[in-house]
Amino acid sequence: MIEDKYIEIINKEIDGRLTPDESARLKDYLSRTPEAQLFYNDMAKVSTMLSELREVDPPANLKKNILNTLSVNKYVPKSKPSLVKSIIPSWKFSFKYAGVFATGVILGAFTAVLFNRSEALNSLDVTGALIINKPAGDFREISRHEIAAQDVSGALVLKSAEELLLAQVTLKSEQTVVVKLDFDFRELAFQGLGGVDDNGLRATVSENEVQLSHLGAHGYFLVFKKKIPALTFLNLTIMTGKSVEFQERIATE
Amino acid sequence: MTEAEDLRLVRECLEGNIKAFETIVDKYQKPIFNLALRMVRAAEDAQDVAQAVFVKAYENLASFNVKYKFFSWIYRMAINESINLLKQRKQVEKINQNLRALEKTPEESYDASALSGLIQGALMKLDIDYRAVVILKHFEDFSYGEIGYILDLPEKTVKSRLFTARQHLRNLLIKEGVVAND
Numbered sequence: 001m002i003e004d005k006y007i008e009i010i011n012k013e014i015d016g017r018l019t020p021d022e023s024a025r026l027k028d029y030l031s032r033t034p035e036a037q038l039f040y041n042d043m044a045k046v047s048t049m050l051s052e053l054r055e056v057d058p059p060a061n062l063k064k065n066i067l068n069t070l071s072v073n074k075y076v077p078k079s080k081p082s083l084v085k086s087i088i089p090s091w092k093f094s095f096k097y098a099g100v101f102a103t104g105v106i107l108g109a110f111t112a113v114l115f116n117r118s119e120a121l122n123s124l125d126v127t128g129a130l131i132i133n134k135p136a137g138d139f140r141e142i143s144r145h146e147i148a149a150q151d152v153s154g155a156l157v158l159k160s161a162e163e164l165l166l167a168q169v170t171l172k173s174e175q176t177v178v179v180k181l182d183f184d185f186r187e188l189a190f191q192g193l194g195g196v197d198d199n200g201l202r203a204t205v206s207e208n209e210v211q212l213s214h215l216g217a218h219g220y221f222l223v224f225k226k227k228i229p230a231l232t233f234l235n236l237t238i239m240t241g242k243s244v245e246f247q248e249r250i251a252t253e
Numbered sequence: 254m255t256e257a258e259d260l261r262l263v264r265e266c267l268e269g270n271i272k273a274f275e276t277i278v279d280k281y282q283k284p285i286f287n288l289a290l291r292m293v294r295a296a297e298d299a300q301d302v303a304q305a306v307f308v309k310a311y312e313n314l315a316s317f318n319v320k321y322k323f324f325s326w327i328y329r330m331a332i333n334e335s336i337n338l339l340k341q342r343k344q345v346e347k348i349n350q351n352l353r354a355l356e357k358t359p360e361e362s363y364d365a366s367a368l369s370g371l372i373q374g375a376l377m378k379l380d381i382d383y384r385a386v387v388i389l390k391h392f393e394d395f396s397y398g399e400i401g402y403i404l405d406l407p408e409k410t411v412k413s414r415l416f417t418a419r420q421h422l423r424n425l426l427i428k429e430g431v432v433a434n435d
Contacts, residue, residue, distance in 0.1 A: 058286035
């Protein structure tokens, strides 16, 4: 009968995790216990045979099939799960599901109307509850985005602490500029605005978007709370009038 | 290619760069296909699993948690996809009841020697939970912790499951005369 602790030690030996002391103890035990030596030999042989199984090349068409599937079904990474998918979680295109698809579209459109109604933007002067102090925390810089457009110049610096994101904005423009940051409300929540240097800003806030409009030179920061620990994105758009001066999708990690 | 490189590719994919995803497929198609092949045995099924894994990975990239390694995440999908396929086809029962270790299948053309076929046959006789830990440890050389993440198990359970799996495998191979217990 092999002692249980030596069965464990033999397995550790197979995995190459023995300390020199355990190794010496095992060697001594095996020399005294033929049954254990036999067990050890078998286990070592099993391990060797497993490691000798060859890796094989995947079929030549695997990559092509994968990429074709992505292309044919027009998959896009789900930074926001689509409305249809939220109704039909494992939907894949197939003619036999055309009826289900049509129902999904109708339901989706109906839900979208309701959704959009509940998402009306609230315009606010930048005062009161919207203004917050810079949060404490060990913020590290994630990325810096220089803005040198025709009518706007400046930068956005994104910083991250454990559960917070800080977007520091400095912008200068001769025209009224609109700075829009939109995001997935299931991933991020807007917490507030700080460092505002005067009252010439207006903010428009919804659960998945913050818009600021101002004229001249301004510096301020926006704070977001991370709702999930995964990689998320902020979409930055800067406009003057109807023309888009700058647009970038910014990763938050 | 490093973990940082993987993360960069993930970011680029999320920004809509399909070429970055192509690089991910290039890098991982062989290990994922082999993992699936060890799990489900039939090459055609392994190809289906690998294809489904990459499509799901692409669709769900935004939910990838950067705290983990990308390859652990995609291996986890491959294991789950393999298990789902086996369950769907009720192969677990079928294999346990009917598989003969020496029977030849067309898929054995992937394993050049009869010995490889025997080992793969013995693997297929293992309970699916045991098979997964053996594959991840012996073919992919993951640590107990990484296997724990992939299979969603505590490290201690991984260890004990691996030890038991090896003993089952030894007993199966003794029965086949591959390991001589005398």
